[in-house]
Amino acid sequence: MISDKNGKHNGSKVSEPAWVRYLLLAAALGFLALFLLLPLAALFAQALDKGWEAYLAALHEPDTLSAIGLTLLTAGLCVPINLFFGMVAAWAIAKFSFPGKSLLITLIDLPFSVSPVVSGLIYVLIFGLQGWLGPWLQDRDIHIIFAVPGIVLATVFVTCPFVARELIPLMESQGRDEEEAALTLGASGLQTFFRVTFPNIKWGVLYGVILCNARAMGEFGAVSVVSGHVRGSTNTIPLQVEILYNEYNYQAAFAVASLLALLALVTLALKTVAEWKIQQDRSVTENER
Amino acid sequence: MSIGIEGVNKNFGAFAALSNVNLQVPSGELVALLGPSGSGKTSLLRIIAGLEMPDSGRILFDGEDATRRQVQERKVGFVFQHYALFRHMTVFDNIAFGLTVKPKKSRPAKEEIRDKVYTLLKLIQLEQLSDRYPGQLSGGQRQRVALARALAVEPQLLLLDEPFGALDARVRLELRRWLRRLHDEIHVTSVFVTHDQEEALEVADRIVVMNQGRIEQQGTPSEVYDRPATPFVYDFLGNVNLFQGRVHEGTAPQGGMEHSSPEHTTTSDCPAVGYVRTHDIEIERLPLDPSSIEAEVRYILAVGLLVRVNLALAGGDGAVEVDLSREVAGRLKLSVGDKVFARPRQVRVFTDDYQI
Numbered sequence A: 001m002i003s004d005k006n007g008k009h010n011g012s013k014v015s016e017p018a019w020v021r022y023l024l025l026a027a028a029l030g031f032l033a034l035f036l037l038l039p040l041a042a043l044f045a046q047a048l049d050k051g052w053e054a055y056l057a058a059l060h061e062p063d064t065l066s067a068i069g070l071t072l073l074t075a076g077l078c079v080p081i082n083l084f085f086g087m088v089a090a091w092a093i094a095k096f097s098f099p100g101k102s103l104l105i106t107l108i109d110l111p112f113s114v115s116p117v118v119s120g121l122i123y124v125l126i127f128g129l130q131g132w133l134g135p136w137l138q139d140r141d142i143h144i145i146f147a148v149p150g151i152v153l154a155t156v157f158v159t160c161p162f163v164a165r166e167l168i169p170l171m172e173s174q175g176r177d178e179e180e181a182a183l184t185l186g187a188s189g190l191q192t193f194f195r196v197t198f199p200n201i202k203w204g205v206l207y208g209v210i211l212c213n214a215r216a217m218g219e220f221g222a223v224s225v226v227s228g229h230v231r232g233s234t235n236t237i238p239l240q241v242e243i244l245y246n247e248y249n250y251q252a253a254f255a256v257a258s259l260l261a262l263l264a265l266v267t268l269a270l271k272t273v274a275e276w277k278i279q280q281d282r283s284v285t286e287n288e289r
Numbered sequence B: 001m002s003i004g005i006e007g008v009n010k011n012f013g014a015f016a017a018l019s020n021v022n023l024q025v026p027s028g029e030l031v032a033l034l035g036p037s038g039s040g041k042t043s044l045l046r047i048i049a050g051l052e053m054p055d056s057g058r059i060l061f062d063g064e065d066a067t068r069r070q071v072q073e074r075k076v077g078f079v080f081q082h083y084a085l086f087r088h089m090t091v092f093d094n095i096a097f098g099l100t101v102k103p104k105k106s107r108p109a110k111e112e113i114r115d116k117v118y119t120l121l122k123l124i125q126l127e128q129l130s131d132r133y134p135g136q137l138s139g140g141q142r143q144r145v146a147l148a149r150a151l152a153v154e155p156q157l158l159l160l161d162e163p164f165g166a167l168d169a170r171v172r173l174e175l176r177r178w179l180r181r182l183h184d185e186i187h188v189t190s191v192f193v194t195h196d197q198e199e200a201l202e203v204a205d206r207i208v209v210m211n212q213g214r215i216e217q218q219g220t221p222s223e224v225y226d227r228p229a230t231p232f233v234y235d236f237l238g239n240v241n242l243f244q245g246r247v248h249e250g251t252a253p254q255g256g257m258e259h260s261s262p263e264h265t266t267t268s269d270c271p272a273v274g275y276v277r278t279h280d281i282e283i284e285r286l287p288l289d290p291s292s293i294e295a296e297v298r299y300i301l302a303v304g305l306l307v308r309v310n311l312a313l314a315g316g317d318g319a320v321e322v323d324l325s326r327e328v329a330g331r332l333k334l335s336v337g338d339k340v341f342a343r344p345r346q347v348r349v350f351t352d353d354y355q356i
Helices: A004-010 A018-047 A051-060 A062-095 A101-113 A116-127 A134-139 A148-159 A161-174 A177-184 A189-218 A221-227 A237-246 A250-288 B041-049 B091-100 B110-123 B139-152 B169-186 B197-203 B221-226 B231-236 B326-332
Strands: B003-012 B015-025 B030-034 B056-061 B076-079 B157-161 B189-194 B206-211 B214-219 B240-247 B251-254 B257-260 B270-277 B281-284 B293-303 B306-313 B319-325 B339-344 B348-351
Touching (some): A062 A101, A101 A161, A221 A237, B041 B076, B041 B189, B206 B221, B214 B221, B214 B231, B231 B348
Parallel strands (some): B030 B206
Antiparallel strands (some): B003 B015, B251 B257, B270 B348
């Protein structure tokens, strides 16, 4: 963020002359416009190229509707699973010390450091026909790879760090004092969690959920490996965009892609609000010390 | 409620926080656990509260074993150094918390809770701030809210962990006097942890001096101040001068002086250290008796009620700090470089097997 206030305040002390500062500012804004705003504008322009009706028609196409439904289902399952896992893991890491704690932190970060393609392949190797459990699953007619469960599993794996990663530093900075105070006042473990711990981390939780959701809906690599690209059945929005694009159906591809772009904008707005609220809570914490 | 602590040990990894601690706190007393950081005083307090478990030993409440009791069952009020107020709750909700989390059948009615909270708000003189959040209060106000919150559940025992440690000097002074008055009113058995000797001496009925996980001495404030049992207590409470020397059959020649040491009549020629309080040294212009030693004034510092004089002993045997009253200092009219004679009024000799 560029702060006018600071800029003016330091103006007389900064050694660079005004034209250098404006040049830097112009360069930064120009870069943003060229690489972020221009593509975004192009995307919407392409999507609406043949008019509003064609845009809506592209979205109403049955395969696209099915892709939207699958994406919503995947996110709807992944977010609660990772919300639960993230809160439990962050609670354990931030409030207790136990052997293997740093290993757990490293493991939580693993999906960030592994390529999404590999994340998808892991599941193919386990559940695929040639995988460890493949024959066993086939005997029982259970489909995981090239089916919805595989997509959900791969997405859970890829999005698992988001909530935990956000909450660990937040909970560590808040310490255990308030929980201990609640316990000495006679509150049970659950009362302590819902009345003391959760209200202190709710904005952090929201932040994690937003990022987790954005990634769950937008994930391409891992899902692409396990999905099998069955139209109207195992295609998520990003996969549907790819298919439409490969069929030279640019307008429809961009129309569907615009949904992801809109999701990104909403995510950005919510994220800013959550960040602002966390910052507020943080400054209260510091104030109290 | 009385507290009994029997043979409590606590280790954090290789660090021994408490080694075989035994202590009795009679009902209704206000006791200070005094010691430097790392002496185990906070660990002991947290073990009494049930926030930590001892590795071995027992905690007795009114003679009953409470070692395995959960924190929630112990009915203690705990006040934290950094207040630990619930930051997203108002002052009112903070104080009411302990009452609102009670199980339904023992929970007081809404009006009852409100009356109780307002009574406590009156006690801490913050009635008009009931709608504020902790972040909007000053440190002293927050600590009073924390105290009211602890008192709301009518604890059998009040435990305070460095309750005034994070406050500035003036507020600290005010609040500790308030705590003393409060205790005289409600008489709940209280234990507070402090590293501030002045605070312990002023507030407590009894002081327990701790060092390296052990209790060095316990007694009334005047007992521990006037008759320190160990060199550590001498050093930790009040200002003290050390004279290195030896002790032989009841006399100890040290730094050009010779004092009698009745405790050591049977000791023969053993290294020893003499402890003299800074206000237990007289300064005169002329030698009064053979125990006076010659010295030179190095610097003079007027600190509040006292004038601190730093002397270099003749023969280069180190420096001595002396606290004089303004009156005496005025009479002596000392200035830097003056030759004077110093004479200790009271010396306590410890042989070297005592280690600080």
